[in-house]
Amino acid sequence: MSTKKKIVVKxxxxxxxxxxxxxxxxxxxxxxxxxxxxxxxEGHDIILTSSGSVALGLNMVGKRPEEAGVLDKQAAAACGxxxxxxAYRQVASEYDLQVAQMLVTVEDMEESRRFLNIKNTMLRxxxxxxxxxxxxxxxxxxxxxxxxxxDRLSAKVAQMVEADQLIILTSVEGLxxxxxxxxxxxxxxxxxxxxxxxxxxxxxxxxxSGGMLTKMHAANMAQNAGVExxxxxxxxxxxxxxxxxxxxxxxxxxxxxxxxxxxxIWLSNRLQVSGTLVVSNEVAAGIVGRKQGVSRMDVIxxxxxxxxxxxxxxxxEDGEEVARGLTNFSSEETMLMARHLDMPVEDVIGYxxxxxxxxxxNILVLEENHLQLDAPEHDQKVxxxx
Ligand SMILES: Nc1ncnc2c1ncn2[C@@H]1O[C@H](COP(=O)(O)OP(=O)(O)O)[C@@H](O)[C@H]1O
Ligand SMILES: N[C@@H](CCC(=O)OP(=O)(O)O)C(=O)O
Numbered sequence: 001m002s003t004k005k006k007i008v009v010k011x012x013x014x015x016x017x018x019x020x021x022x023x024x025x026x027x028x029x030x031x032x033x034x035x036x037x038x039x040x041x042e043g044h045d046i047i048l049t050s051s052g053s054v055a056l057g058l059n060m061v062g063k064r065p066e067e068a069g070v071l072d073k074q075a076a077a078a079c080g081x082x083x084x085x086x087a088y089r090q091v092a093s094e095y096d097l098q099v100a101q102m103l104v105t106v107e108d109m110e111e112s113r114r115f116l117n118i119k120n121t122m123l124r125x126x127x128x129x130x131x132x133x134x135x136x137x138x139x140x141x142x143x144x145x146x147x148x149x150x151d152r153l154s155a156k157v158a159q160m161v162e163a164d165q166l167i168i169l170t171s172v173e174g175l176x177x178x179x180x181x182x183x184x185x186x187x188x189x190x191x192x193x194x195x196x197x198x199x200x201x202x203x204x205x206x207x208x209s210g211g212m213l214t215k216m217h218a219a220n221m222a223q224n225a226g227v228e229x230x231x232x233x234x235x236x237x238x239x240x241x242x243x244x245x246x247x248x249x250x251x252x253x254x255x256x257x258x259x260x261x262x263x264x265i266w267l268s269n270r271l272q273v274s275g276t277l278v279v280s281n282e283v284a285a286g287i288v289g290r291k292q293g294v295s296r297m298d299v300i301x302x303x304x305x306x307x308x309x310x311x312x313x314x315x316x317e318d319g320e321e322v323a324r325g326l327t328n329f330s331s332e333e334t335m336l337m338a339r340h341l342d343m344p345v346e347d348v349i350g351y352x353x354x355x356x357x358x359x360x361x362n363i364l365v366l367e368e369n370h371l372q373l374d375a376p377e378h379d380q381k382v383x384x385x386x
Contacts, residue, residue, distance in 0.1 A: 010051075012051050017052055191252070229253040230243055236248065275310065323364060
């Protein structure tokens with residue numbers, strides 16, 4: 001028997017649903033669960049992150065994937081999720097495997113108490129030899145508070161349970177240096193630095209939500225957290241154990257020697273960002289050089305409603321995001337402090353403090369950590385200090 005591992009397996013929509021009639025691929029689920037049941041018997045702890053609810057629910061709401069809007073997809077998710085779980089439960093029972101469903105949102109993953117509840121629930125399910133099946137709660141999550149794709153969700157889960165491996169199963173054998181539909185695309189077996197491959201990955205299948213790009217983002221998050229990611233074809237016999245036993249080709253994203261500090265891992269993997277500070281290019285360069293935080297003198301503009309402890313984007317004047325950091329003040333306090341530079345802080349916000357708006361110790365420079373640059377998608381309230 002191989003050593004016992006904690007493995008997060010992610011299944012994409014393209015594996016679960018036929019792209020033409022949007023029906024469930026029972027044969028795939030059958031092969032997958034037979035494999036997972038065997039691995040569980042061998043002592044491995046497995047978590048399944050499964051997409052498919054939207055694809056499987058679209059027939060009920062009468063839409064094709066290419067024409068469905070956000071509300072259609074949220075309704076489809078509500079229709080498809082029970083179909084998906086019903087199939088998993090039925091097939092699992094044939095292999096004496098017990099399954100449980102967990103639907104989560106970004107807020108659940110990023111709020112400390114809920115994070116702990118999710119983690120503890122998963123650990124308790126492991127103790128009872130029950131396979132947790134996780135999906136984003138699409139019908140509940142709002143547009144700007146979504147994980148957005150299950151690739152990144154699976155990376156967050158892998159980080160949460162300190163998994164040994166994240167195995168992303170999809171419709172292609174792994175990462176190529178360009179879209180594999182292009183002639184001469186070359187297969188990439190091993191990746192040392194995921195960030196170098198973020199650009200080579202555009203184009204998605206009809207059912208998928210992010211294509212290879214979101215898989216690379218997930219691998220990047222996992223790499224920062226010290227978790228190895230494997231991207232492999234799913235429609236194959238024993239899709240997971242054939243990877244563990246190295247019986248076929250796939251892409252392996254190695255764990256780098258240096259794992260970031262827990263604060264930086266947490267900051268880098270955080271999808272929910274509450275606001276933005278814009279600073280001069282000179283200050284931005286100082287931040288990138290790790291010499292300084294953001295003082296009230298440095299703030300050129302503020303966007304978003306945030307409170308102390310929230311994560312902020314830090315942009316330079318050219319509109320490039322250079323860093324992310326934890327703020328020591330609310331948006332209102334920051335605005336007042338930046339607006340009244342001639343007054344002592346105490347007179348402006350009512351208490352004494354020497355803190356920077358964002359301290360250098362709580363800043364993550366994006367360049368260093370190869371982060372995805374998630375700019376806020378929606379228009380936020382913009383406040384320019386007078
Ligand atoms: N560089 C690349 N390497 C591999 N696949 C790529 C690349 N660029 C684009 N793709 C496309 O990404 C698709 C996989 O993404 P997607 O269909 O969203 O998967 P899933 O539903 O499994 O999440 C593949 O079908 C492939 O055509
Ligand atoms: N939560 C959605 C899946 C979104 C998603 O990430 O899809 P995919 O890129 O196919 O893994 C669903 O269940 O349909």
